[in-house]
Amino acid sequence: MPGNLKVCYFVNSGSEANDVAMLMARAYTGNYDIIALRNAYHGGNMSAMGLTAHSTWKFNVPHSFGVHHAIAADPYRGQWGRNDPDAGRNYAADVKSVIDYATPGQIAAFIAEARPAGERLCQT
Ligand SMILES: Cc1ncc(COP(=O)(O)O)c(C=O)c1O
Known part of the structure; x- marks a missing residue:
């Protein structure tokens, strides 16, 4: 393994991997807030659904x-x-704006899909 x-740490699913990633990032940094991107799918369990940002996969649960x-x-x-x-500068500025105005200014993690799914980009 590198470095x-x-x-x-083997897990059963992408949702569980993201759940563990959130836990590790929060434990390591001591920060709570996490930035994800709209239109993303990161899983369907309670924590990954929070990262997910499309109404198709978000339900009326906390x-x-x-x-x-x-x-x-x-x-x-x-x-x-x-x-x-x-x-690029404008998209990056939105991330900075979210950090500046929606968090204490310190975040635990930023998560983004390497390749957002094309079919979701086609939904209107
Ligand atoms: C980017 C991404 N993250 C997380 C998941 C969730 O994985 P799982 O369905 O194994 O929980 C998926 C599943 O499609 C995915 O595409």
């Missing part, structure tokens, strides 16, 4: 404690398109 990583959703960078349908030279 000083010496432990592997979830999302300490999770805040910033605008997902989407050059296809996003509010700042691929030809906008300021798009």
Whole structure:
């Protein structure tokens, strides 16, 4: 394993992996708040549903404690398109704004899907 990583923790699902990731990030940093992106799917258990940010997979149960959703960078349908030279800066500014105005200014983690699912980007 790379660097000083010496432990592997096997889990049963992506939801459980994200649950453990949230716990580790909070335990390690001492911070509570987590930034996720809108339109994301991170799982369906209570904690991962909080990271998930699409009405299709969110239900009327308590979830999302300490999770805040910033605008997902989407050059296809996003509010700042691929030809906008300021798009990246604008999306990053929204993340900073969420940190500045929705958290104590310190976060435990930022989570984003490496490849947001195309089918969700097509829903309106
Ligand atoms: C990015 C991402 N995170 C988490 C999950 C949740 O995984 P699981 O269904 O194994 O709980 C999924 C499942 O599709 C996923 O695509």
